[in-house]
Amino acid sequence: MDRVGIIGYGHMGSMLVNGFLSSGVLGIDEIMVASKRQESMDACAAAWPGIGIARTNRELARQCRLIIITVRPQETRGVLNEIASVMDGDEHVVSLAAGISLEDLEGLFSGSVTRVVPTATSAVGQGTTLVCHGRQVGMLDALRAEGLFSSIGNVALVDEVNLPAATLLSSCGPGLLAAIIEELAGATARASGLEAGRALALTTEMAAATAAYLRETGKTPGDLVEEVATGGGVTEAGVQRLRERLPGVFDGTVAAMLERYGTVGK
Numbered sequence: 001m002d003r004v005g006i007i008g009y010g011h012m013g014s015m016l017v018n019g020f021l022s023s024g025v026l027g028i029d030e031i032m033v034a035s036k037r038q039e040s041m042d043a044c045a046a047a048w049p050g051i052g053i054a055r056t057n058r059e060l061a062r063q064c065r066l067i068i069i070t071v072r073p074q075e076t077r078g079v080l081n082e083i084a085s086v087m088d089g090d091e092h093v094v095s096l097a098a099g100i101s102l103e104d105l106e107g108l109f110s111g112s113v114t115r116v117v118p119t120a121t122s123a124v125g126q127g128t129t130l131v132c133h134g135r136q137v138g139m140l141d142a143l144r145a146e147g148l149f150s151s152i153g154n155v156a157l158v159d160e161v162n163l164p165a166a167t168l169l170s171s172c173g174p175g176l177l178a179a180i181i182e183e184l185a186g187a188t189a190r191a192s193g194l195e196a197g198r199a200l201a202l203t204t205e206m207a208a209a210t211a212a213y214l215r216e217t218g219k220t221p222g223d224l225v226e227e228v229a230t231g232g233g234v235t236e237a238g239v240q241r242l243r244e245r246l247p248g249v250f251d252g253t254v255a256a257m258l259e260r261y262g263t264v265g266k
């Protein structure tokens with residue numbers, strides 16, 4: 001049977017298995033998983049009774065035409081080298097690895113390759129999965145992969161040249177925003193004595209409401225700042241301070257991330 005194979009069962013591998021099966025886009029007998037650690041395979045089998053578990057990556061590659069590789073970038077070449085000898089050239093590999101180009105991946109085996117960048121927020125059906133197909137990917141394979149990932153959120157096709165920047169925003173972004181939420185809540189609790197858990201709950205709800213407001217009204221962030229910051233009031237004092245300091249902080253943040261993106265797959 002032509003099952004969808006997932007190699008690696010960490011944050012992304014388990015999120016994809018949960019998403020594909022919970023959404024119903026794949027049935028339990030249409031998916032097969034292989035991962036290095038026996039404990040994670042035991043956890044997978046316990047969470048999804050009847051799921052196909054391969055003992056090795058090669059065993060999985062022999063049985064699946066669409067193979068999604070969710071190991072870390074520095075482990076991705078090794079996995080492709082390992083399975084290449086049992087592939088017949090008709091396979092479609094989907095690589096999640098940040099920083100490993102289509103050209104590099106296509107050089108490792110004879111099938112077709114798509115790069116995909118999901119986001120942790122896909123676990124709740126929110127956020128955008130970035131998709132970049134290699135030139136050898138046929139239309140049916142492209143549509144099949146896009147259909148799978150659209151079951152866990154939005155899908156956006158992105159040219160490879162724009163993948164680093166788009167990844168920073170849509171996939172690293174939840175980590176950045178979570179860190180900002182944590183800092184804002186923490187600083188407010190420290191300065192005021194408001195209980196830390198309460199501060200975090202209020203900040204999280206505020207962040208979700210702000211994103212919903214911008215999305216639903218189509219207003220710009222600048223419009224919203226203007227609405228909230230009453231002249232001579234409290235918000236104005238905070239926004240003024242942020243606008244003095246944040247451009248430097250974010251320029252440095254983006255530069256550090258783009259630099260790491262260039263080396264992460266080496």
Ligand SMILES: NC(=O)c1ccc[n+]([C@@H]2O[C@H](COP(=O)([O-])OP(=O)(O)OC[C@H]3O[C@@H](n4cnc5c(N)ncnc54)[C@H](O)[C@@H]3O)[C@@H](O)[C@H]2O)c1
Binds near residue numbers: 035040072073079098
């Ligand atoms: N975490 C994210 O939000 C995110 C988003 C988009 C893309 N990615 C990409 O997804 C990939 C996985 O990230 P993650 O956060 O899930 O990492 P992770 O460390 O949580 O998971 C990696 C998994 O691969 C397994 N593994 C390692 N070597 C293996 C091998 N040789 N054979 C089989 N399994 C092996 C590990 O046991 C682990 O289960 C990375 O390439 C990353 O760049 C991650």
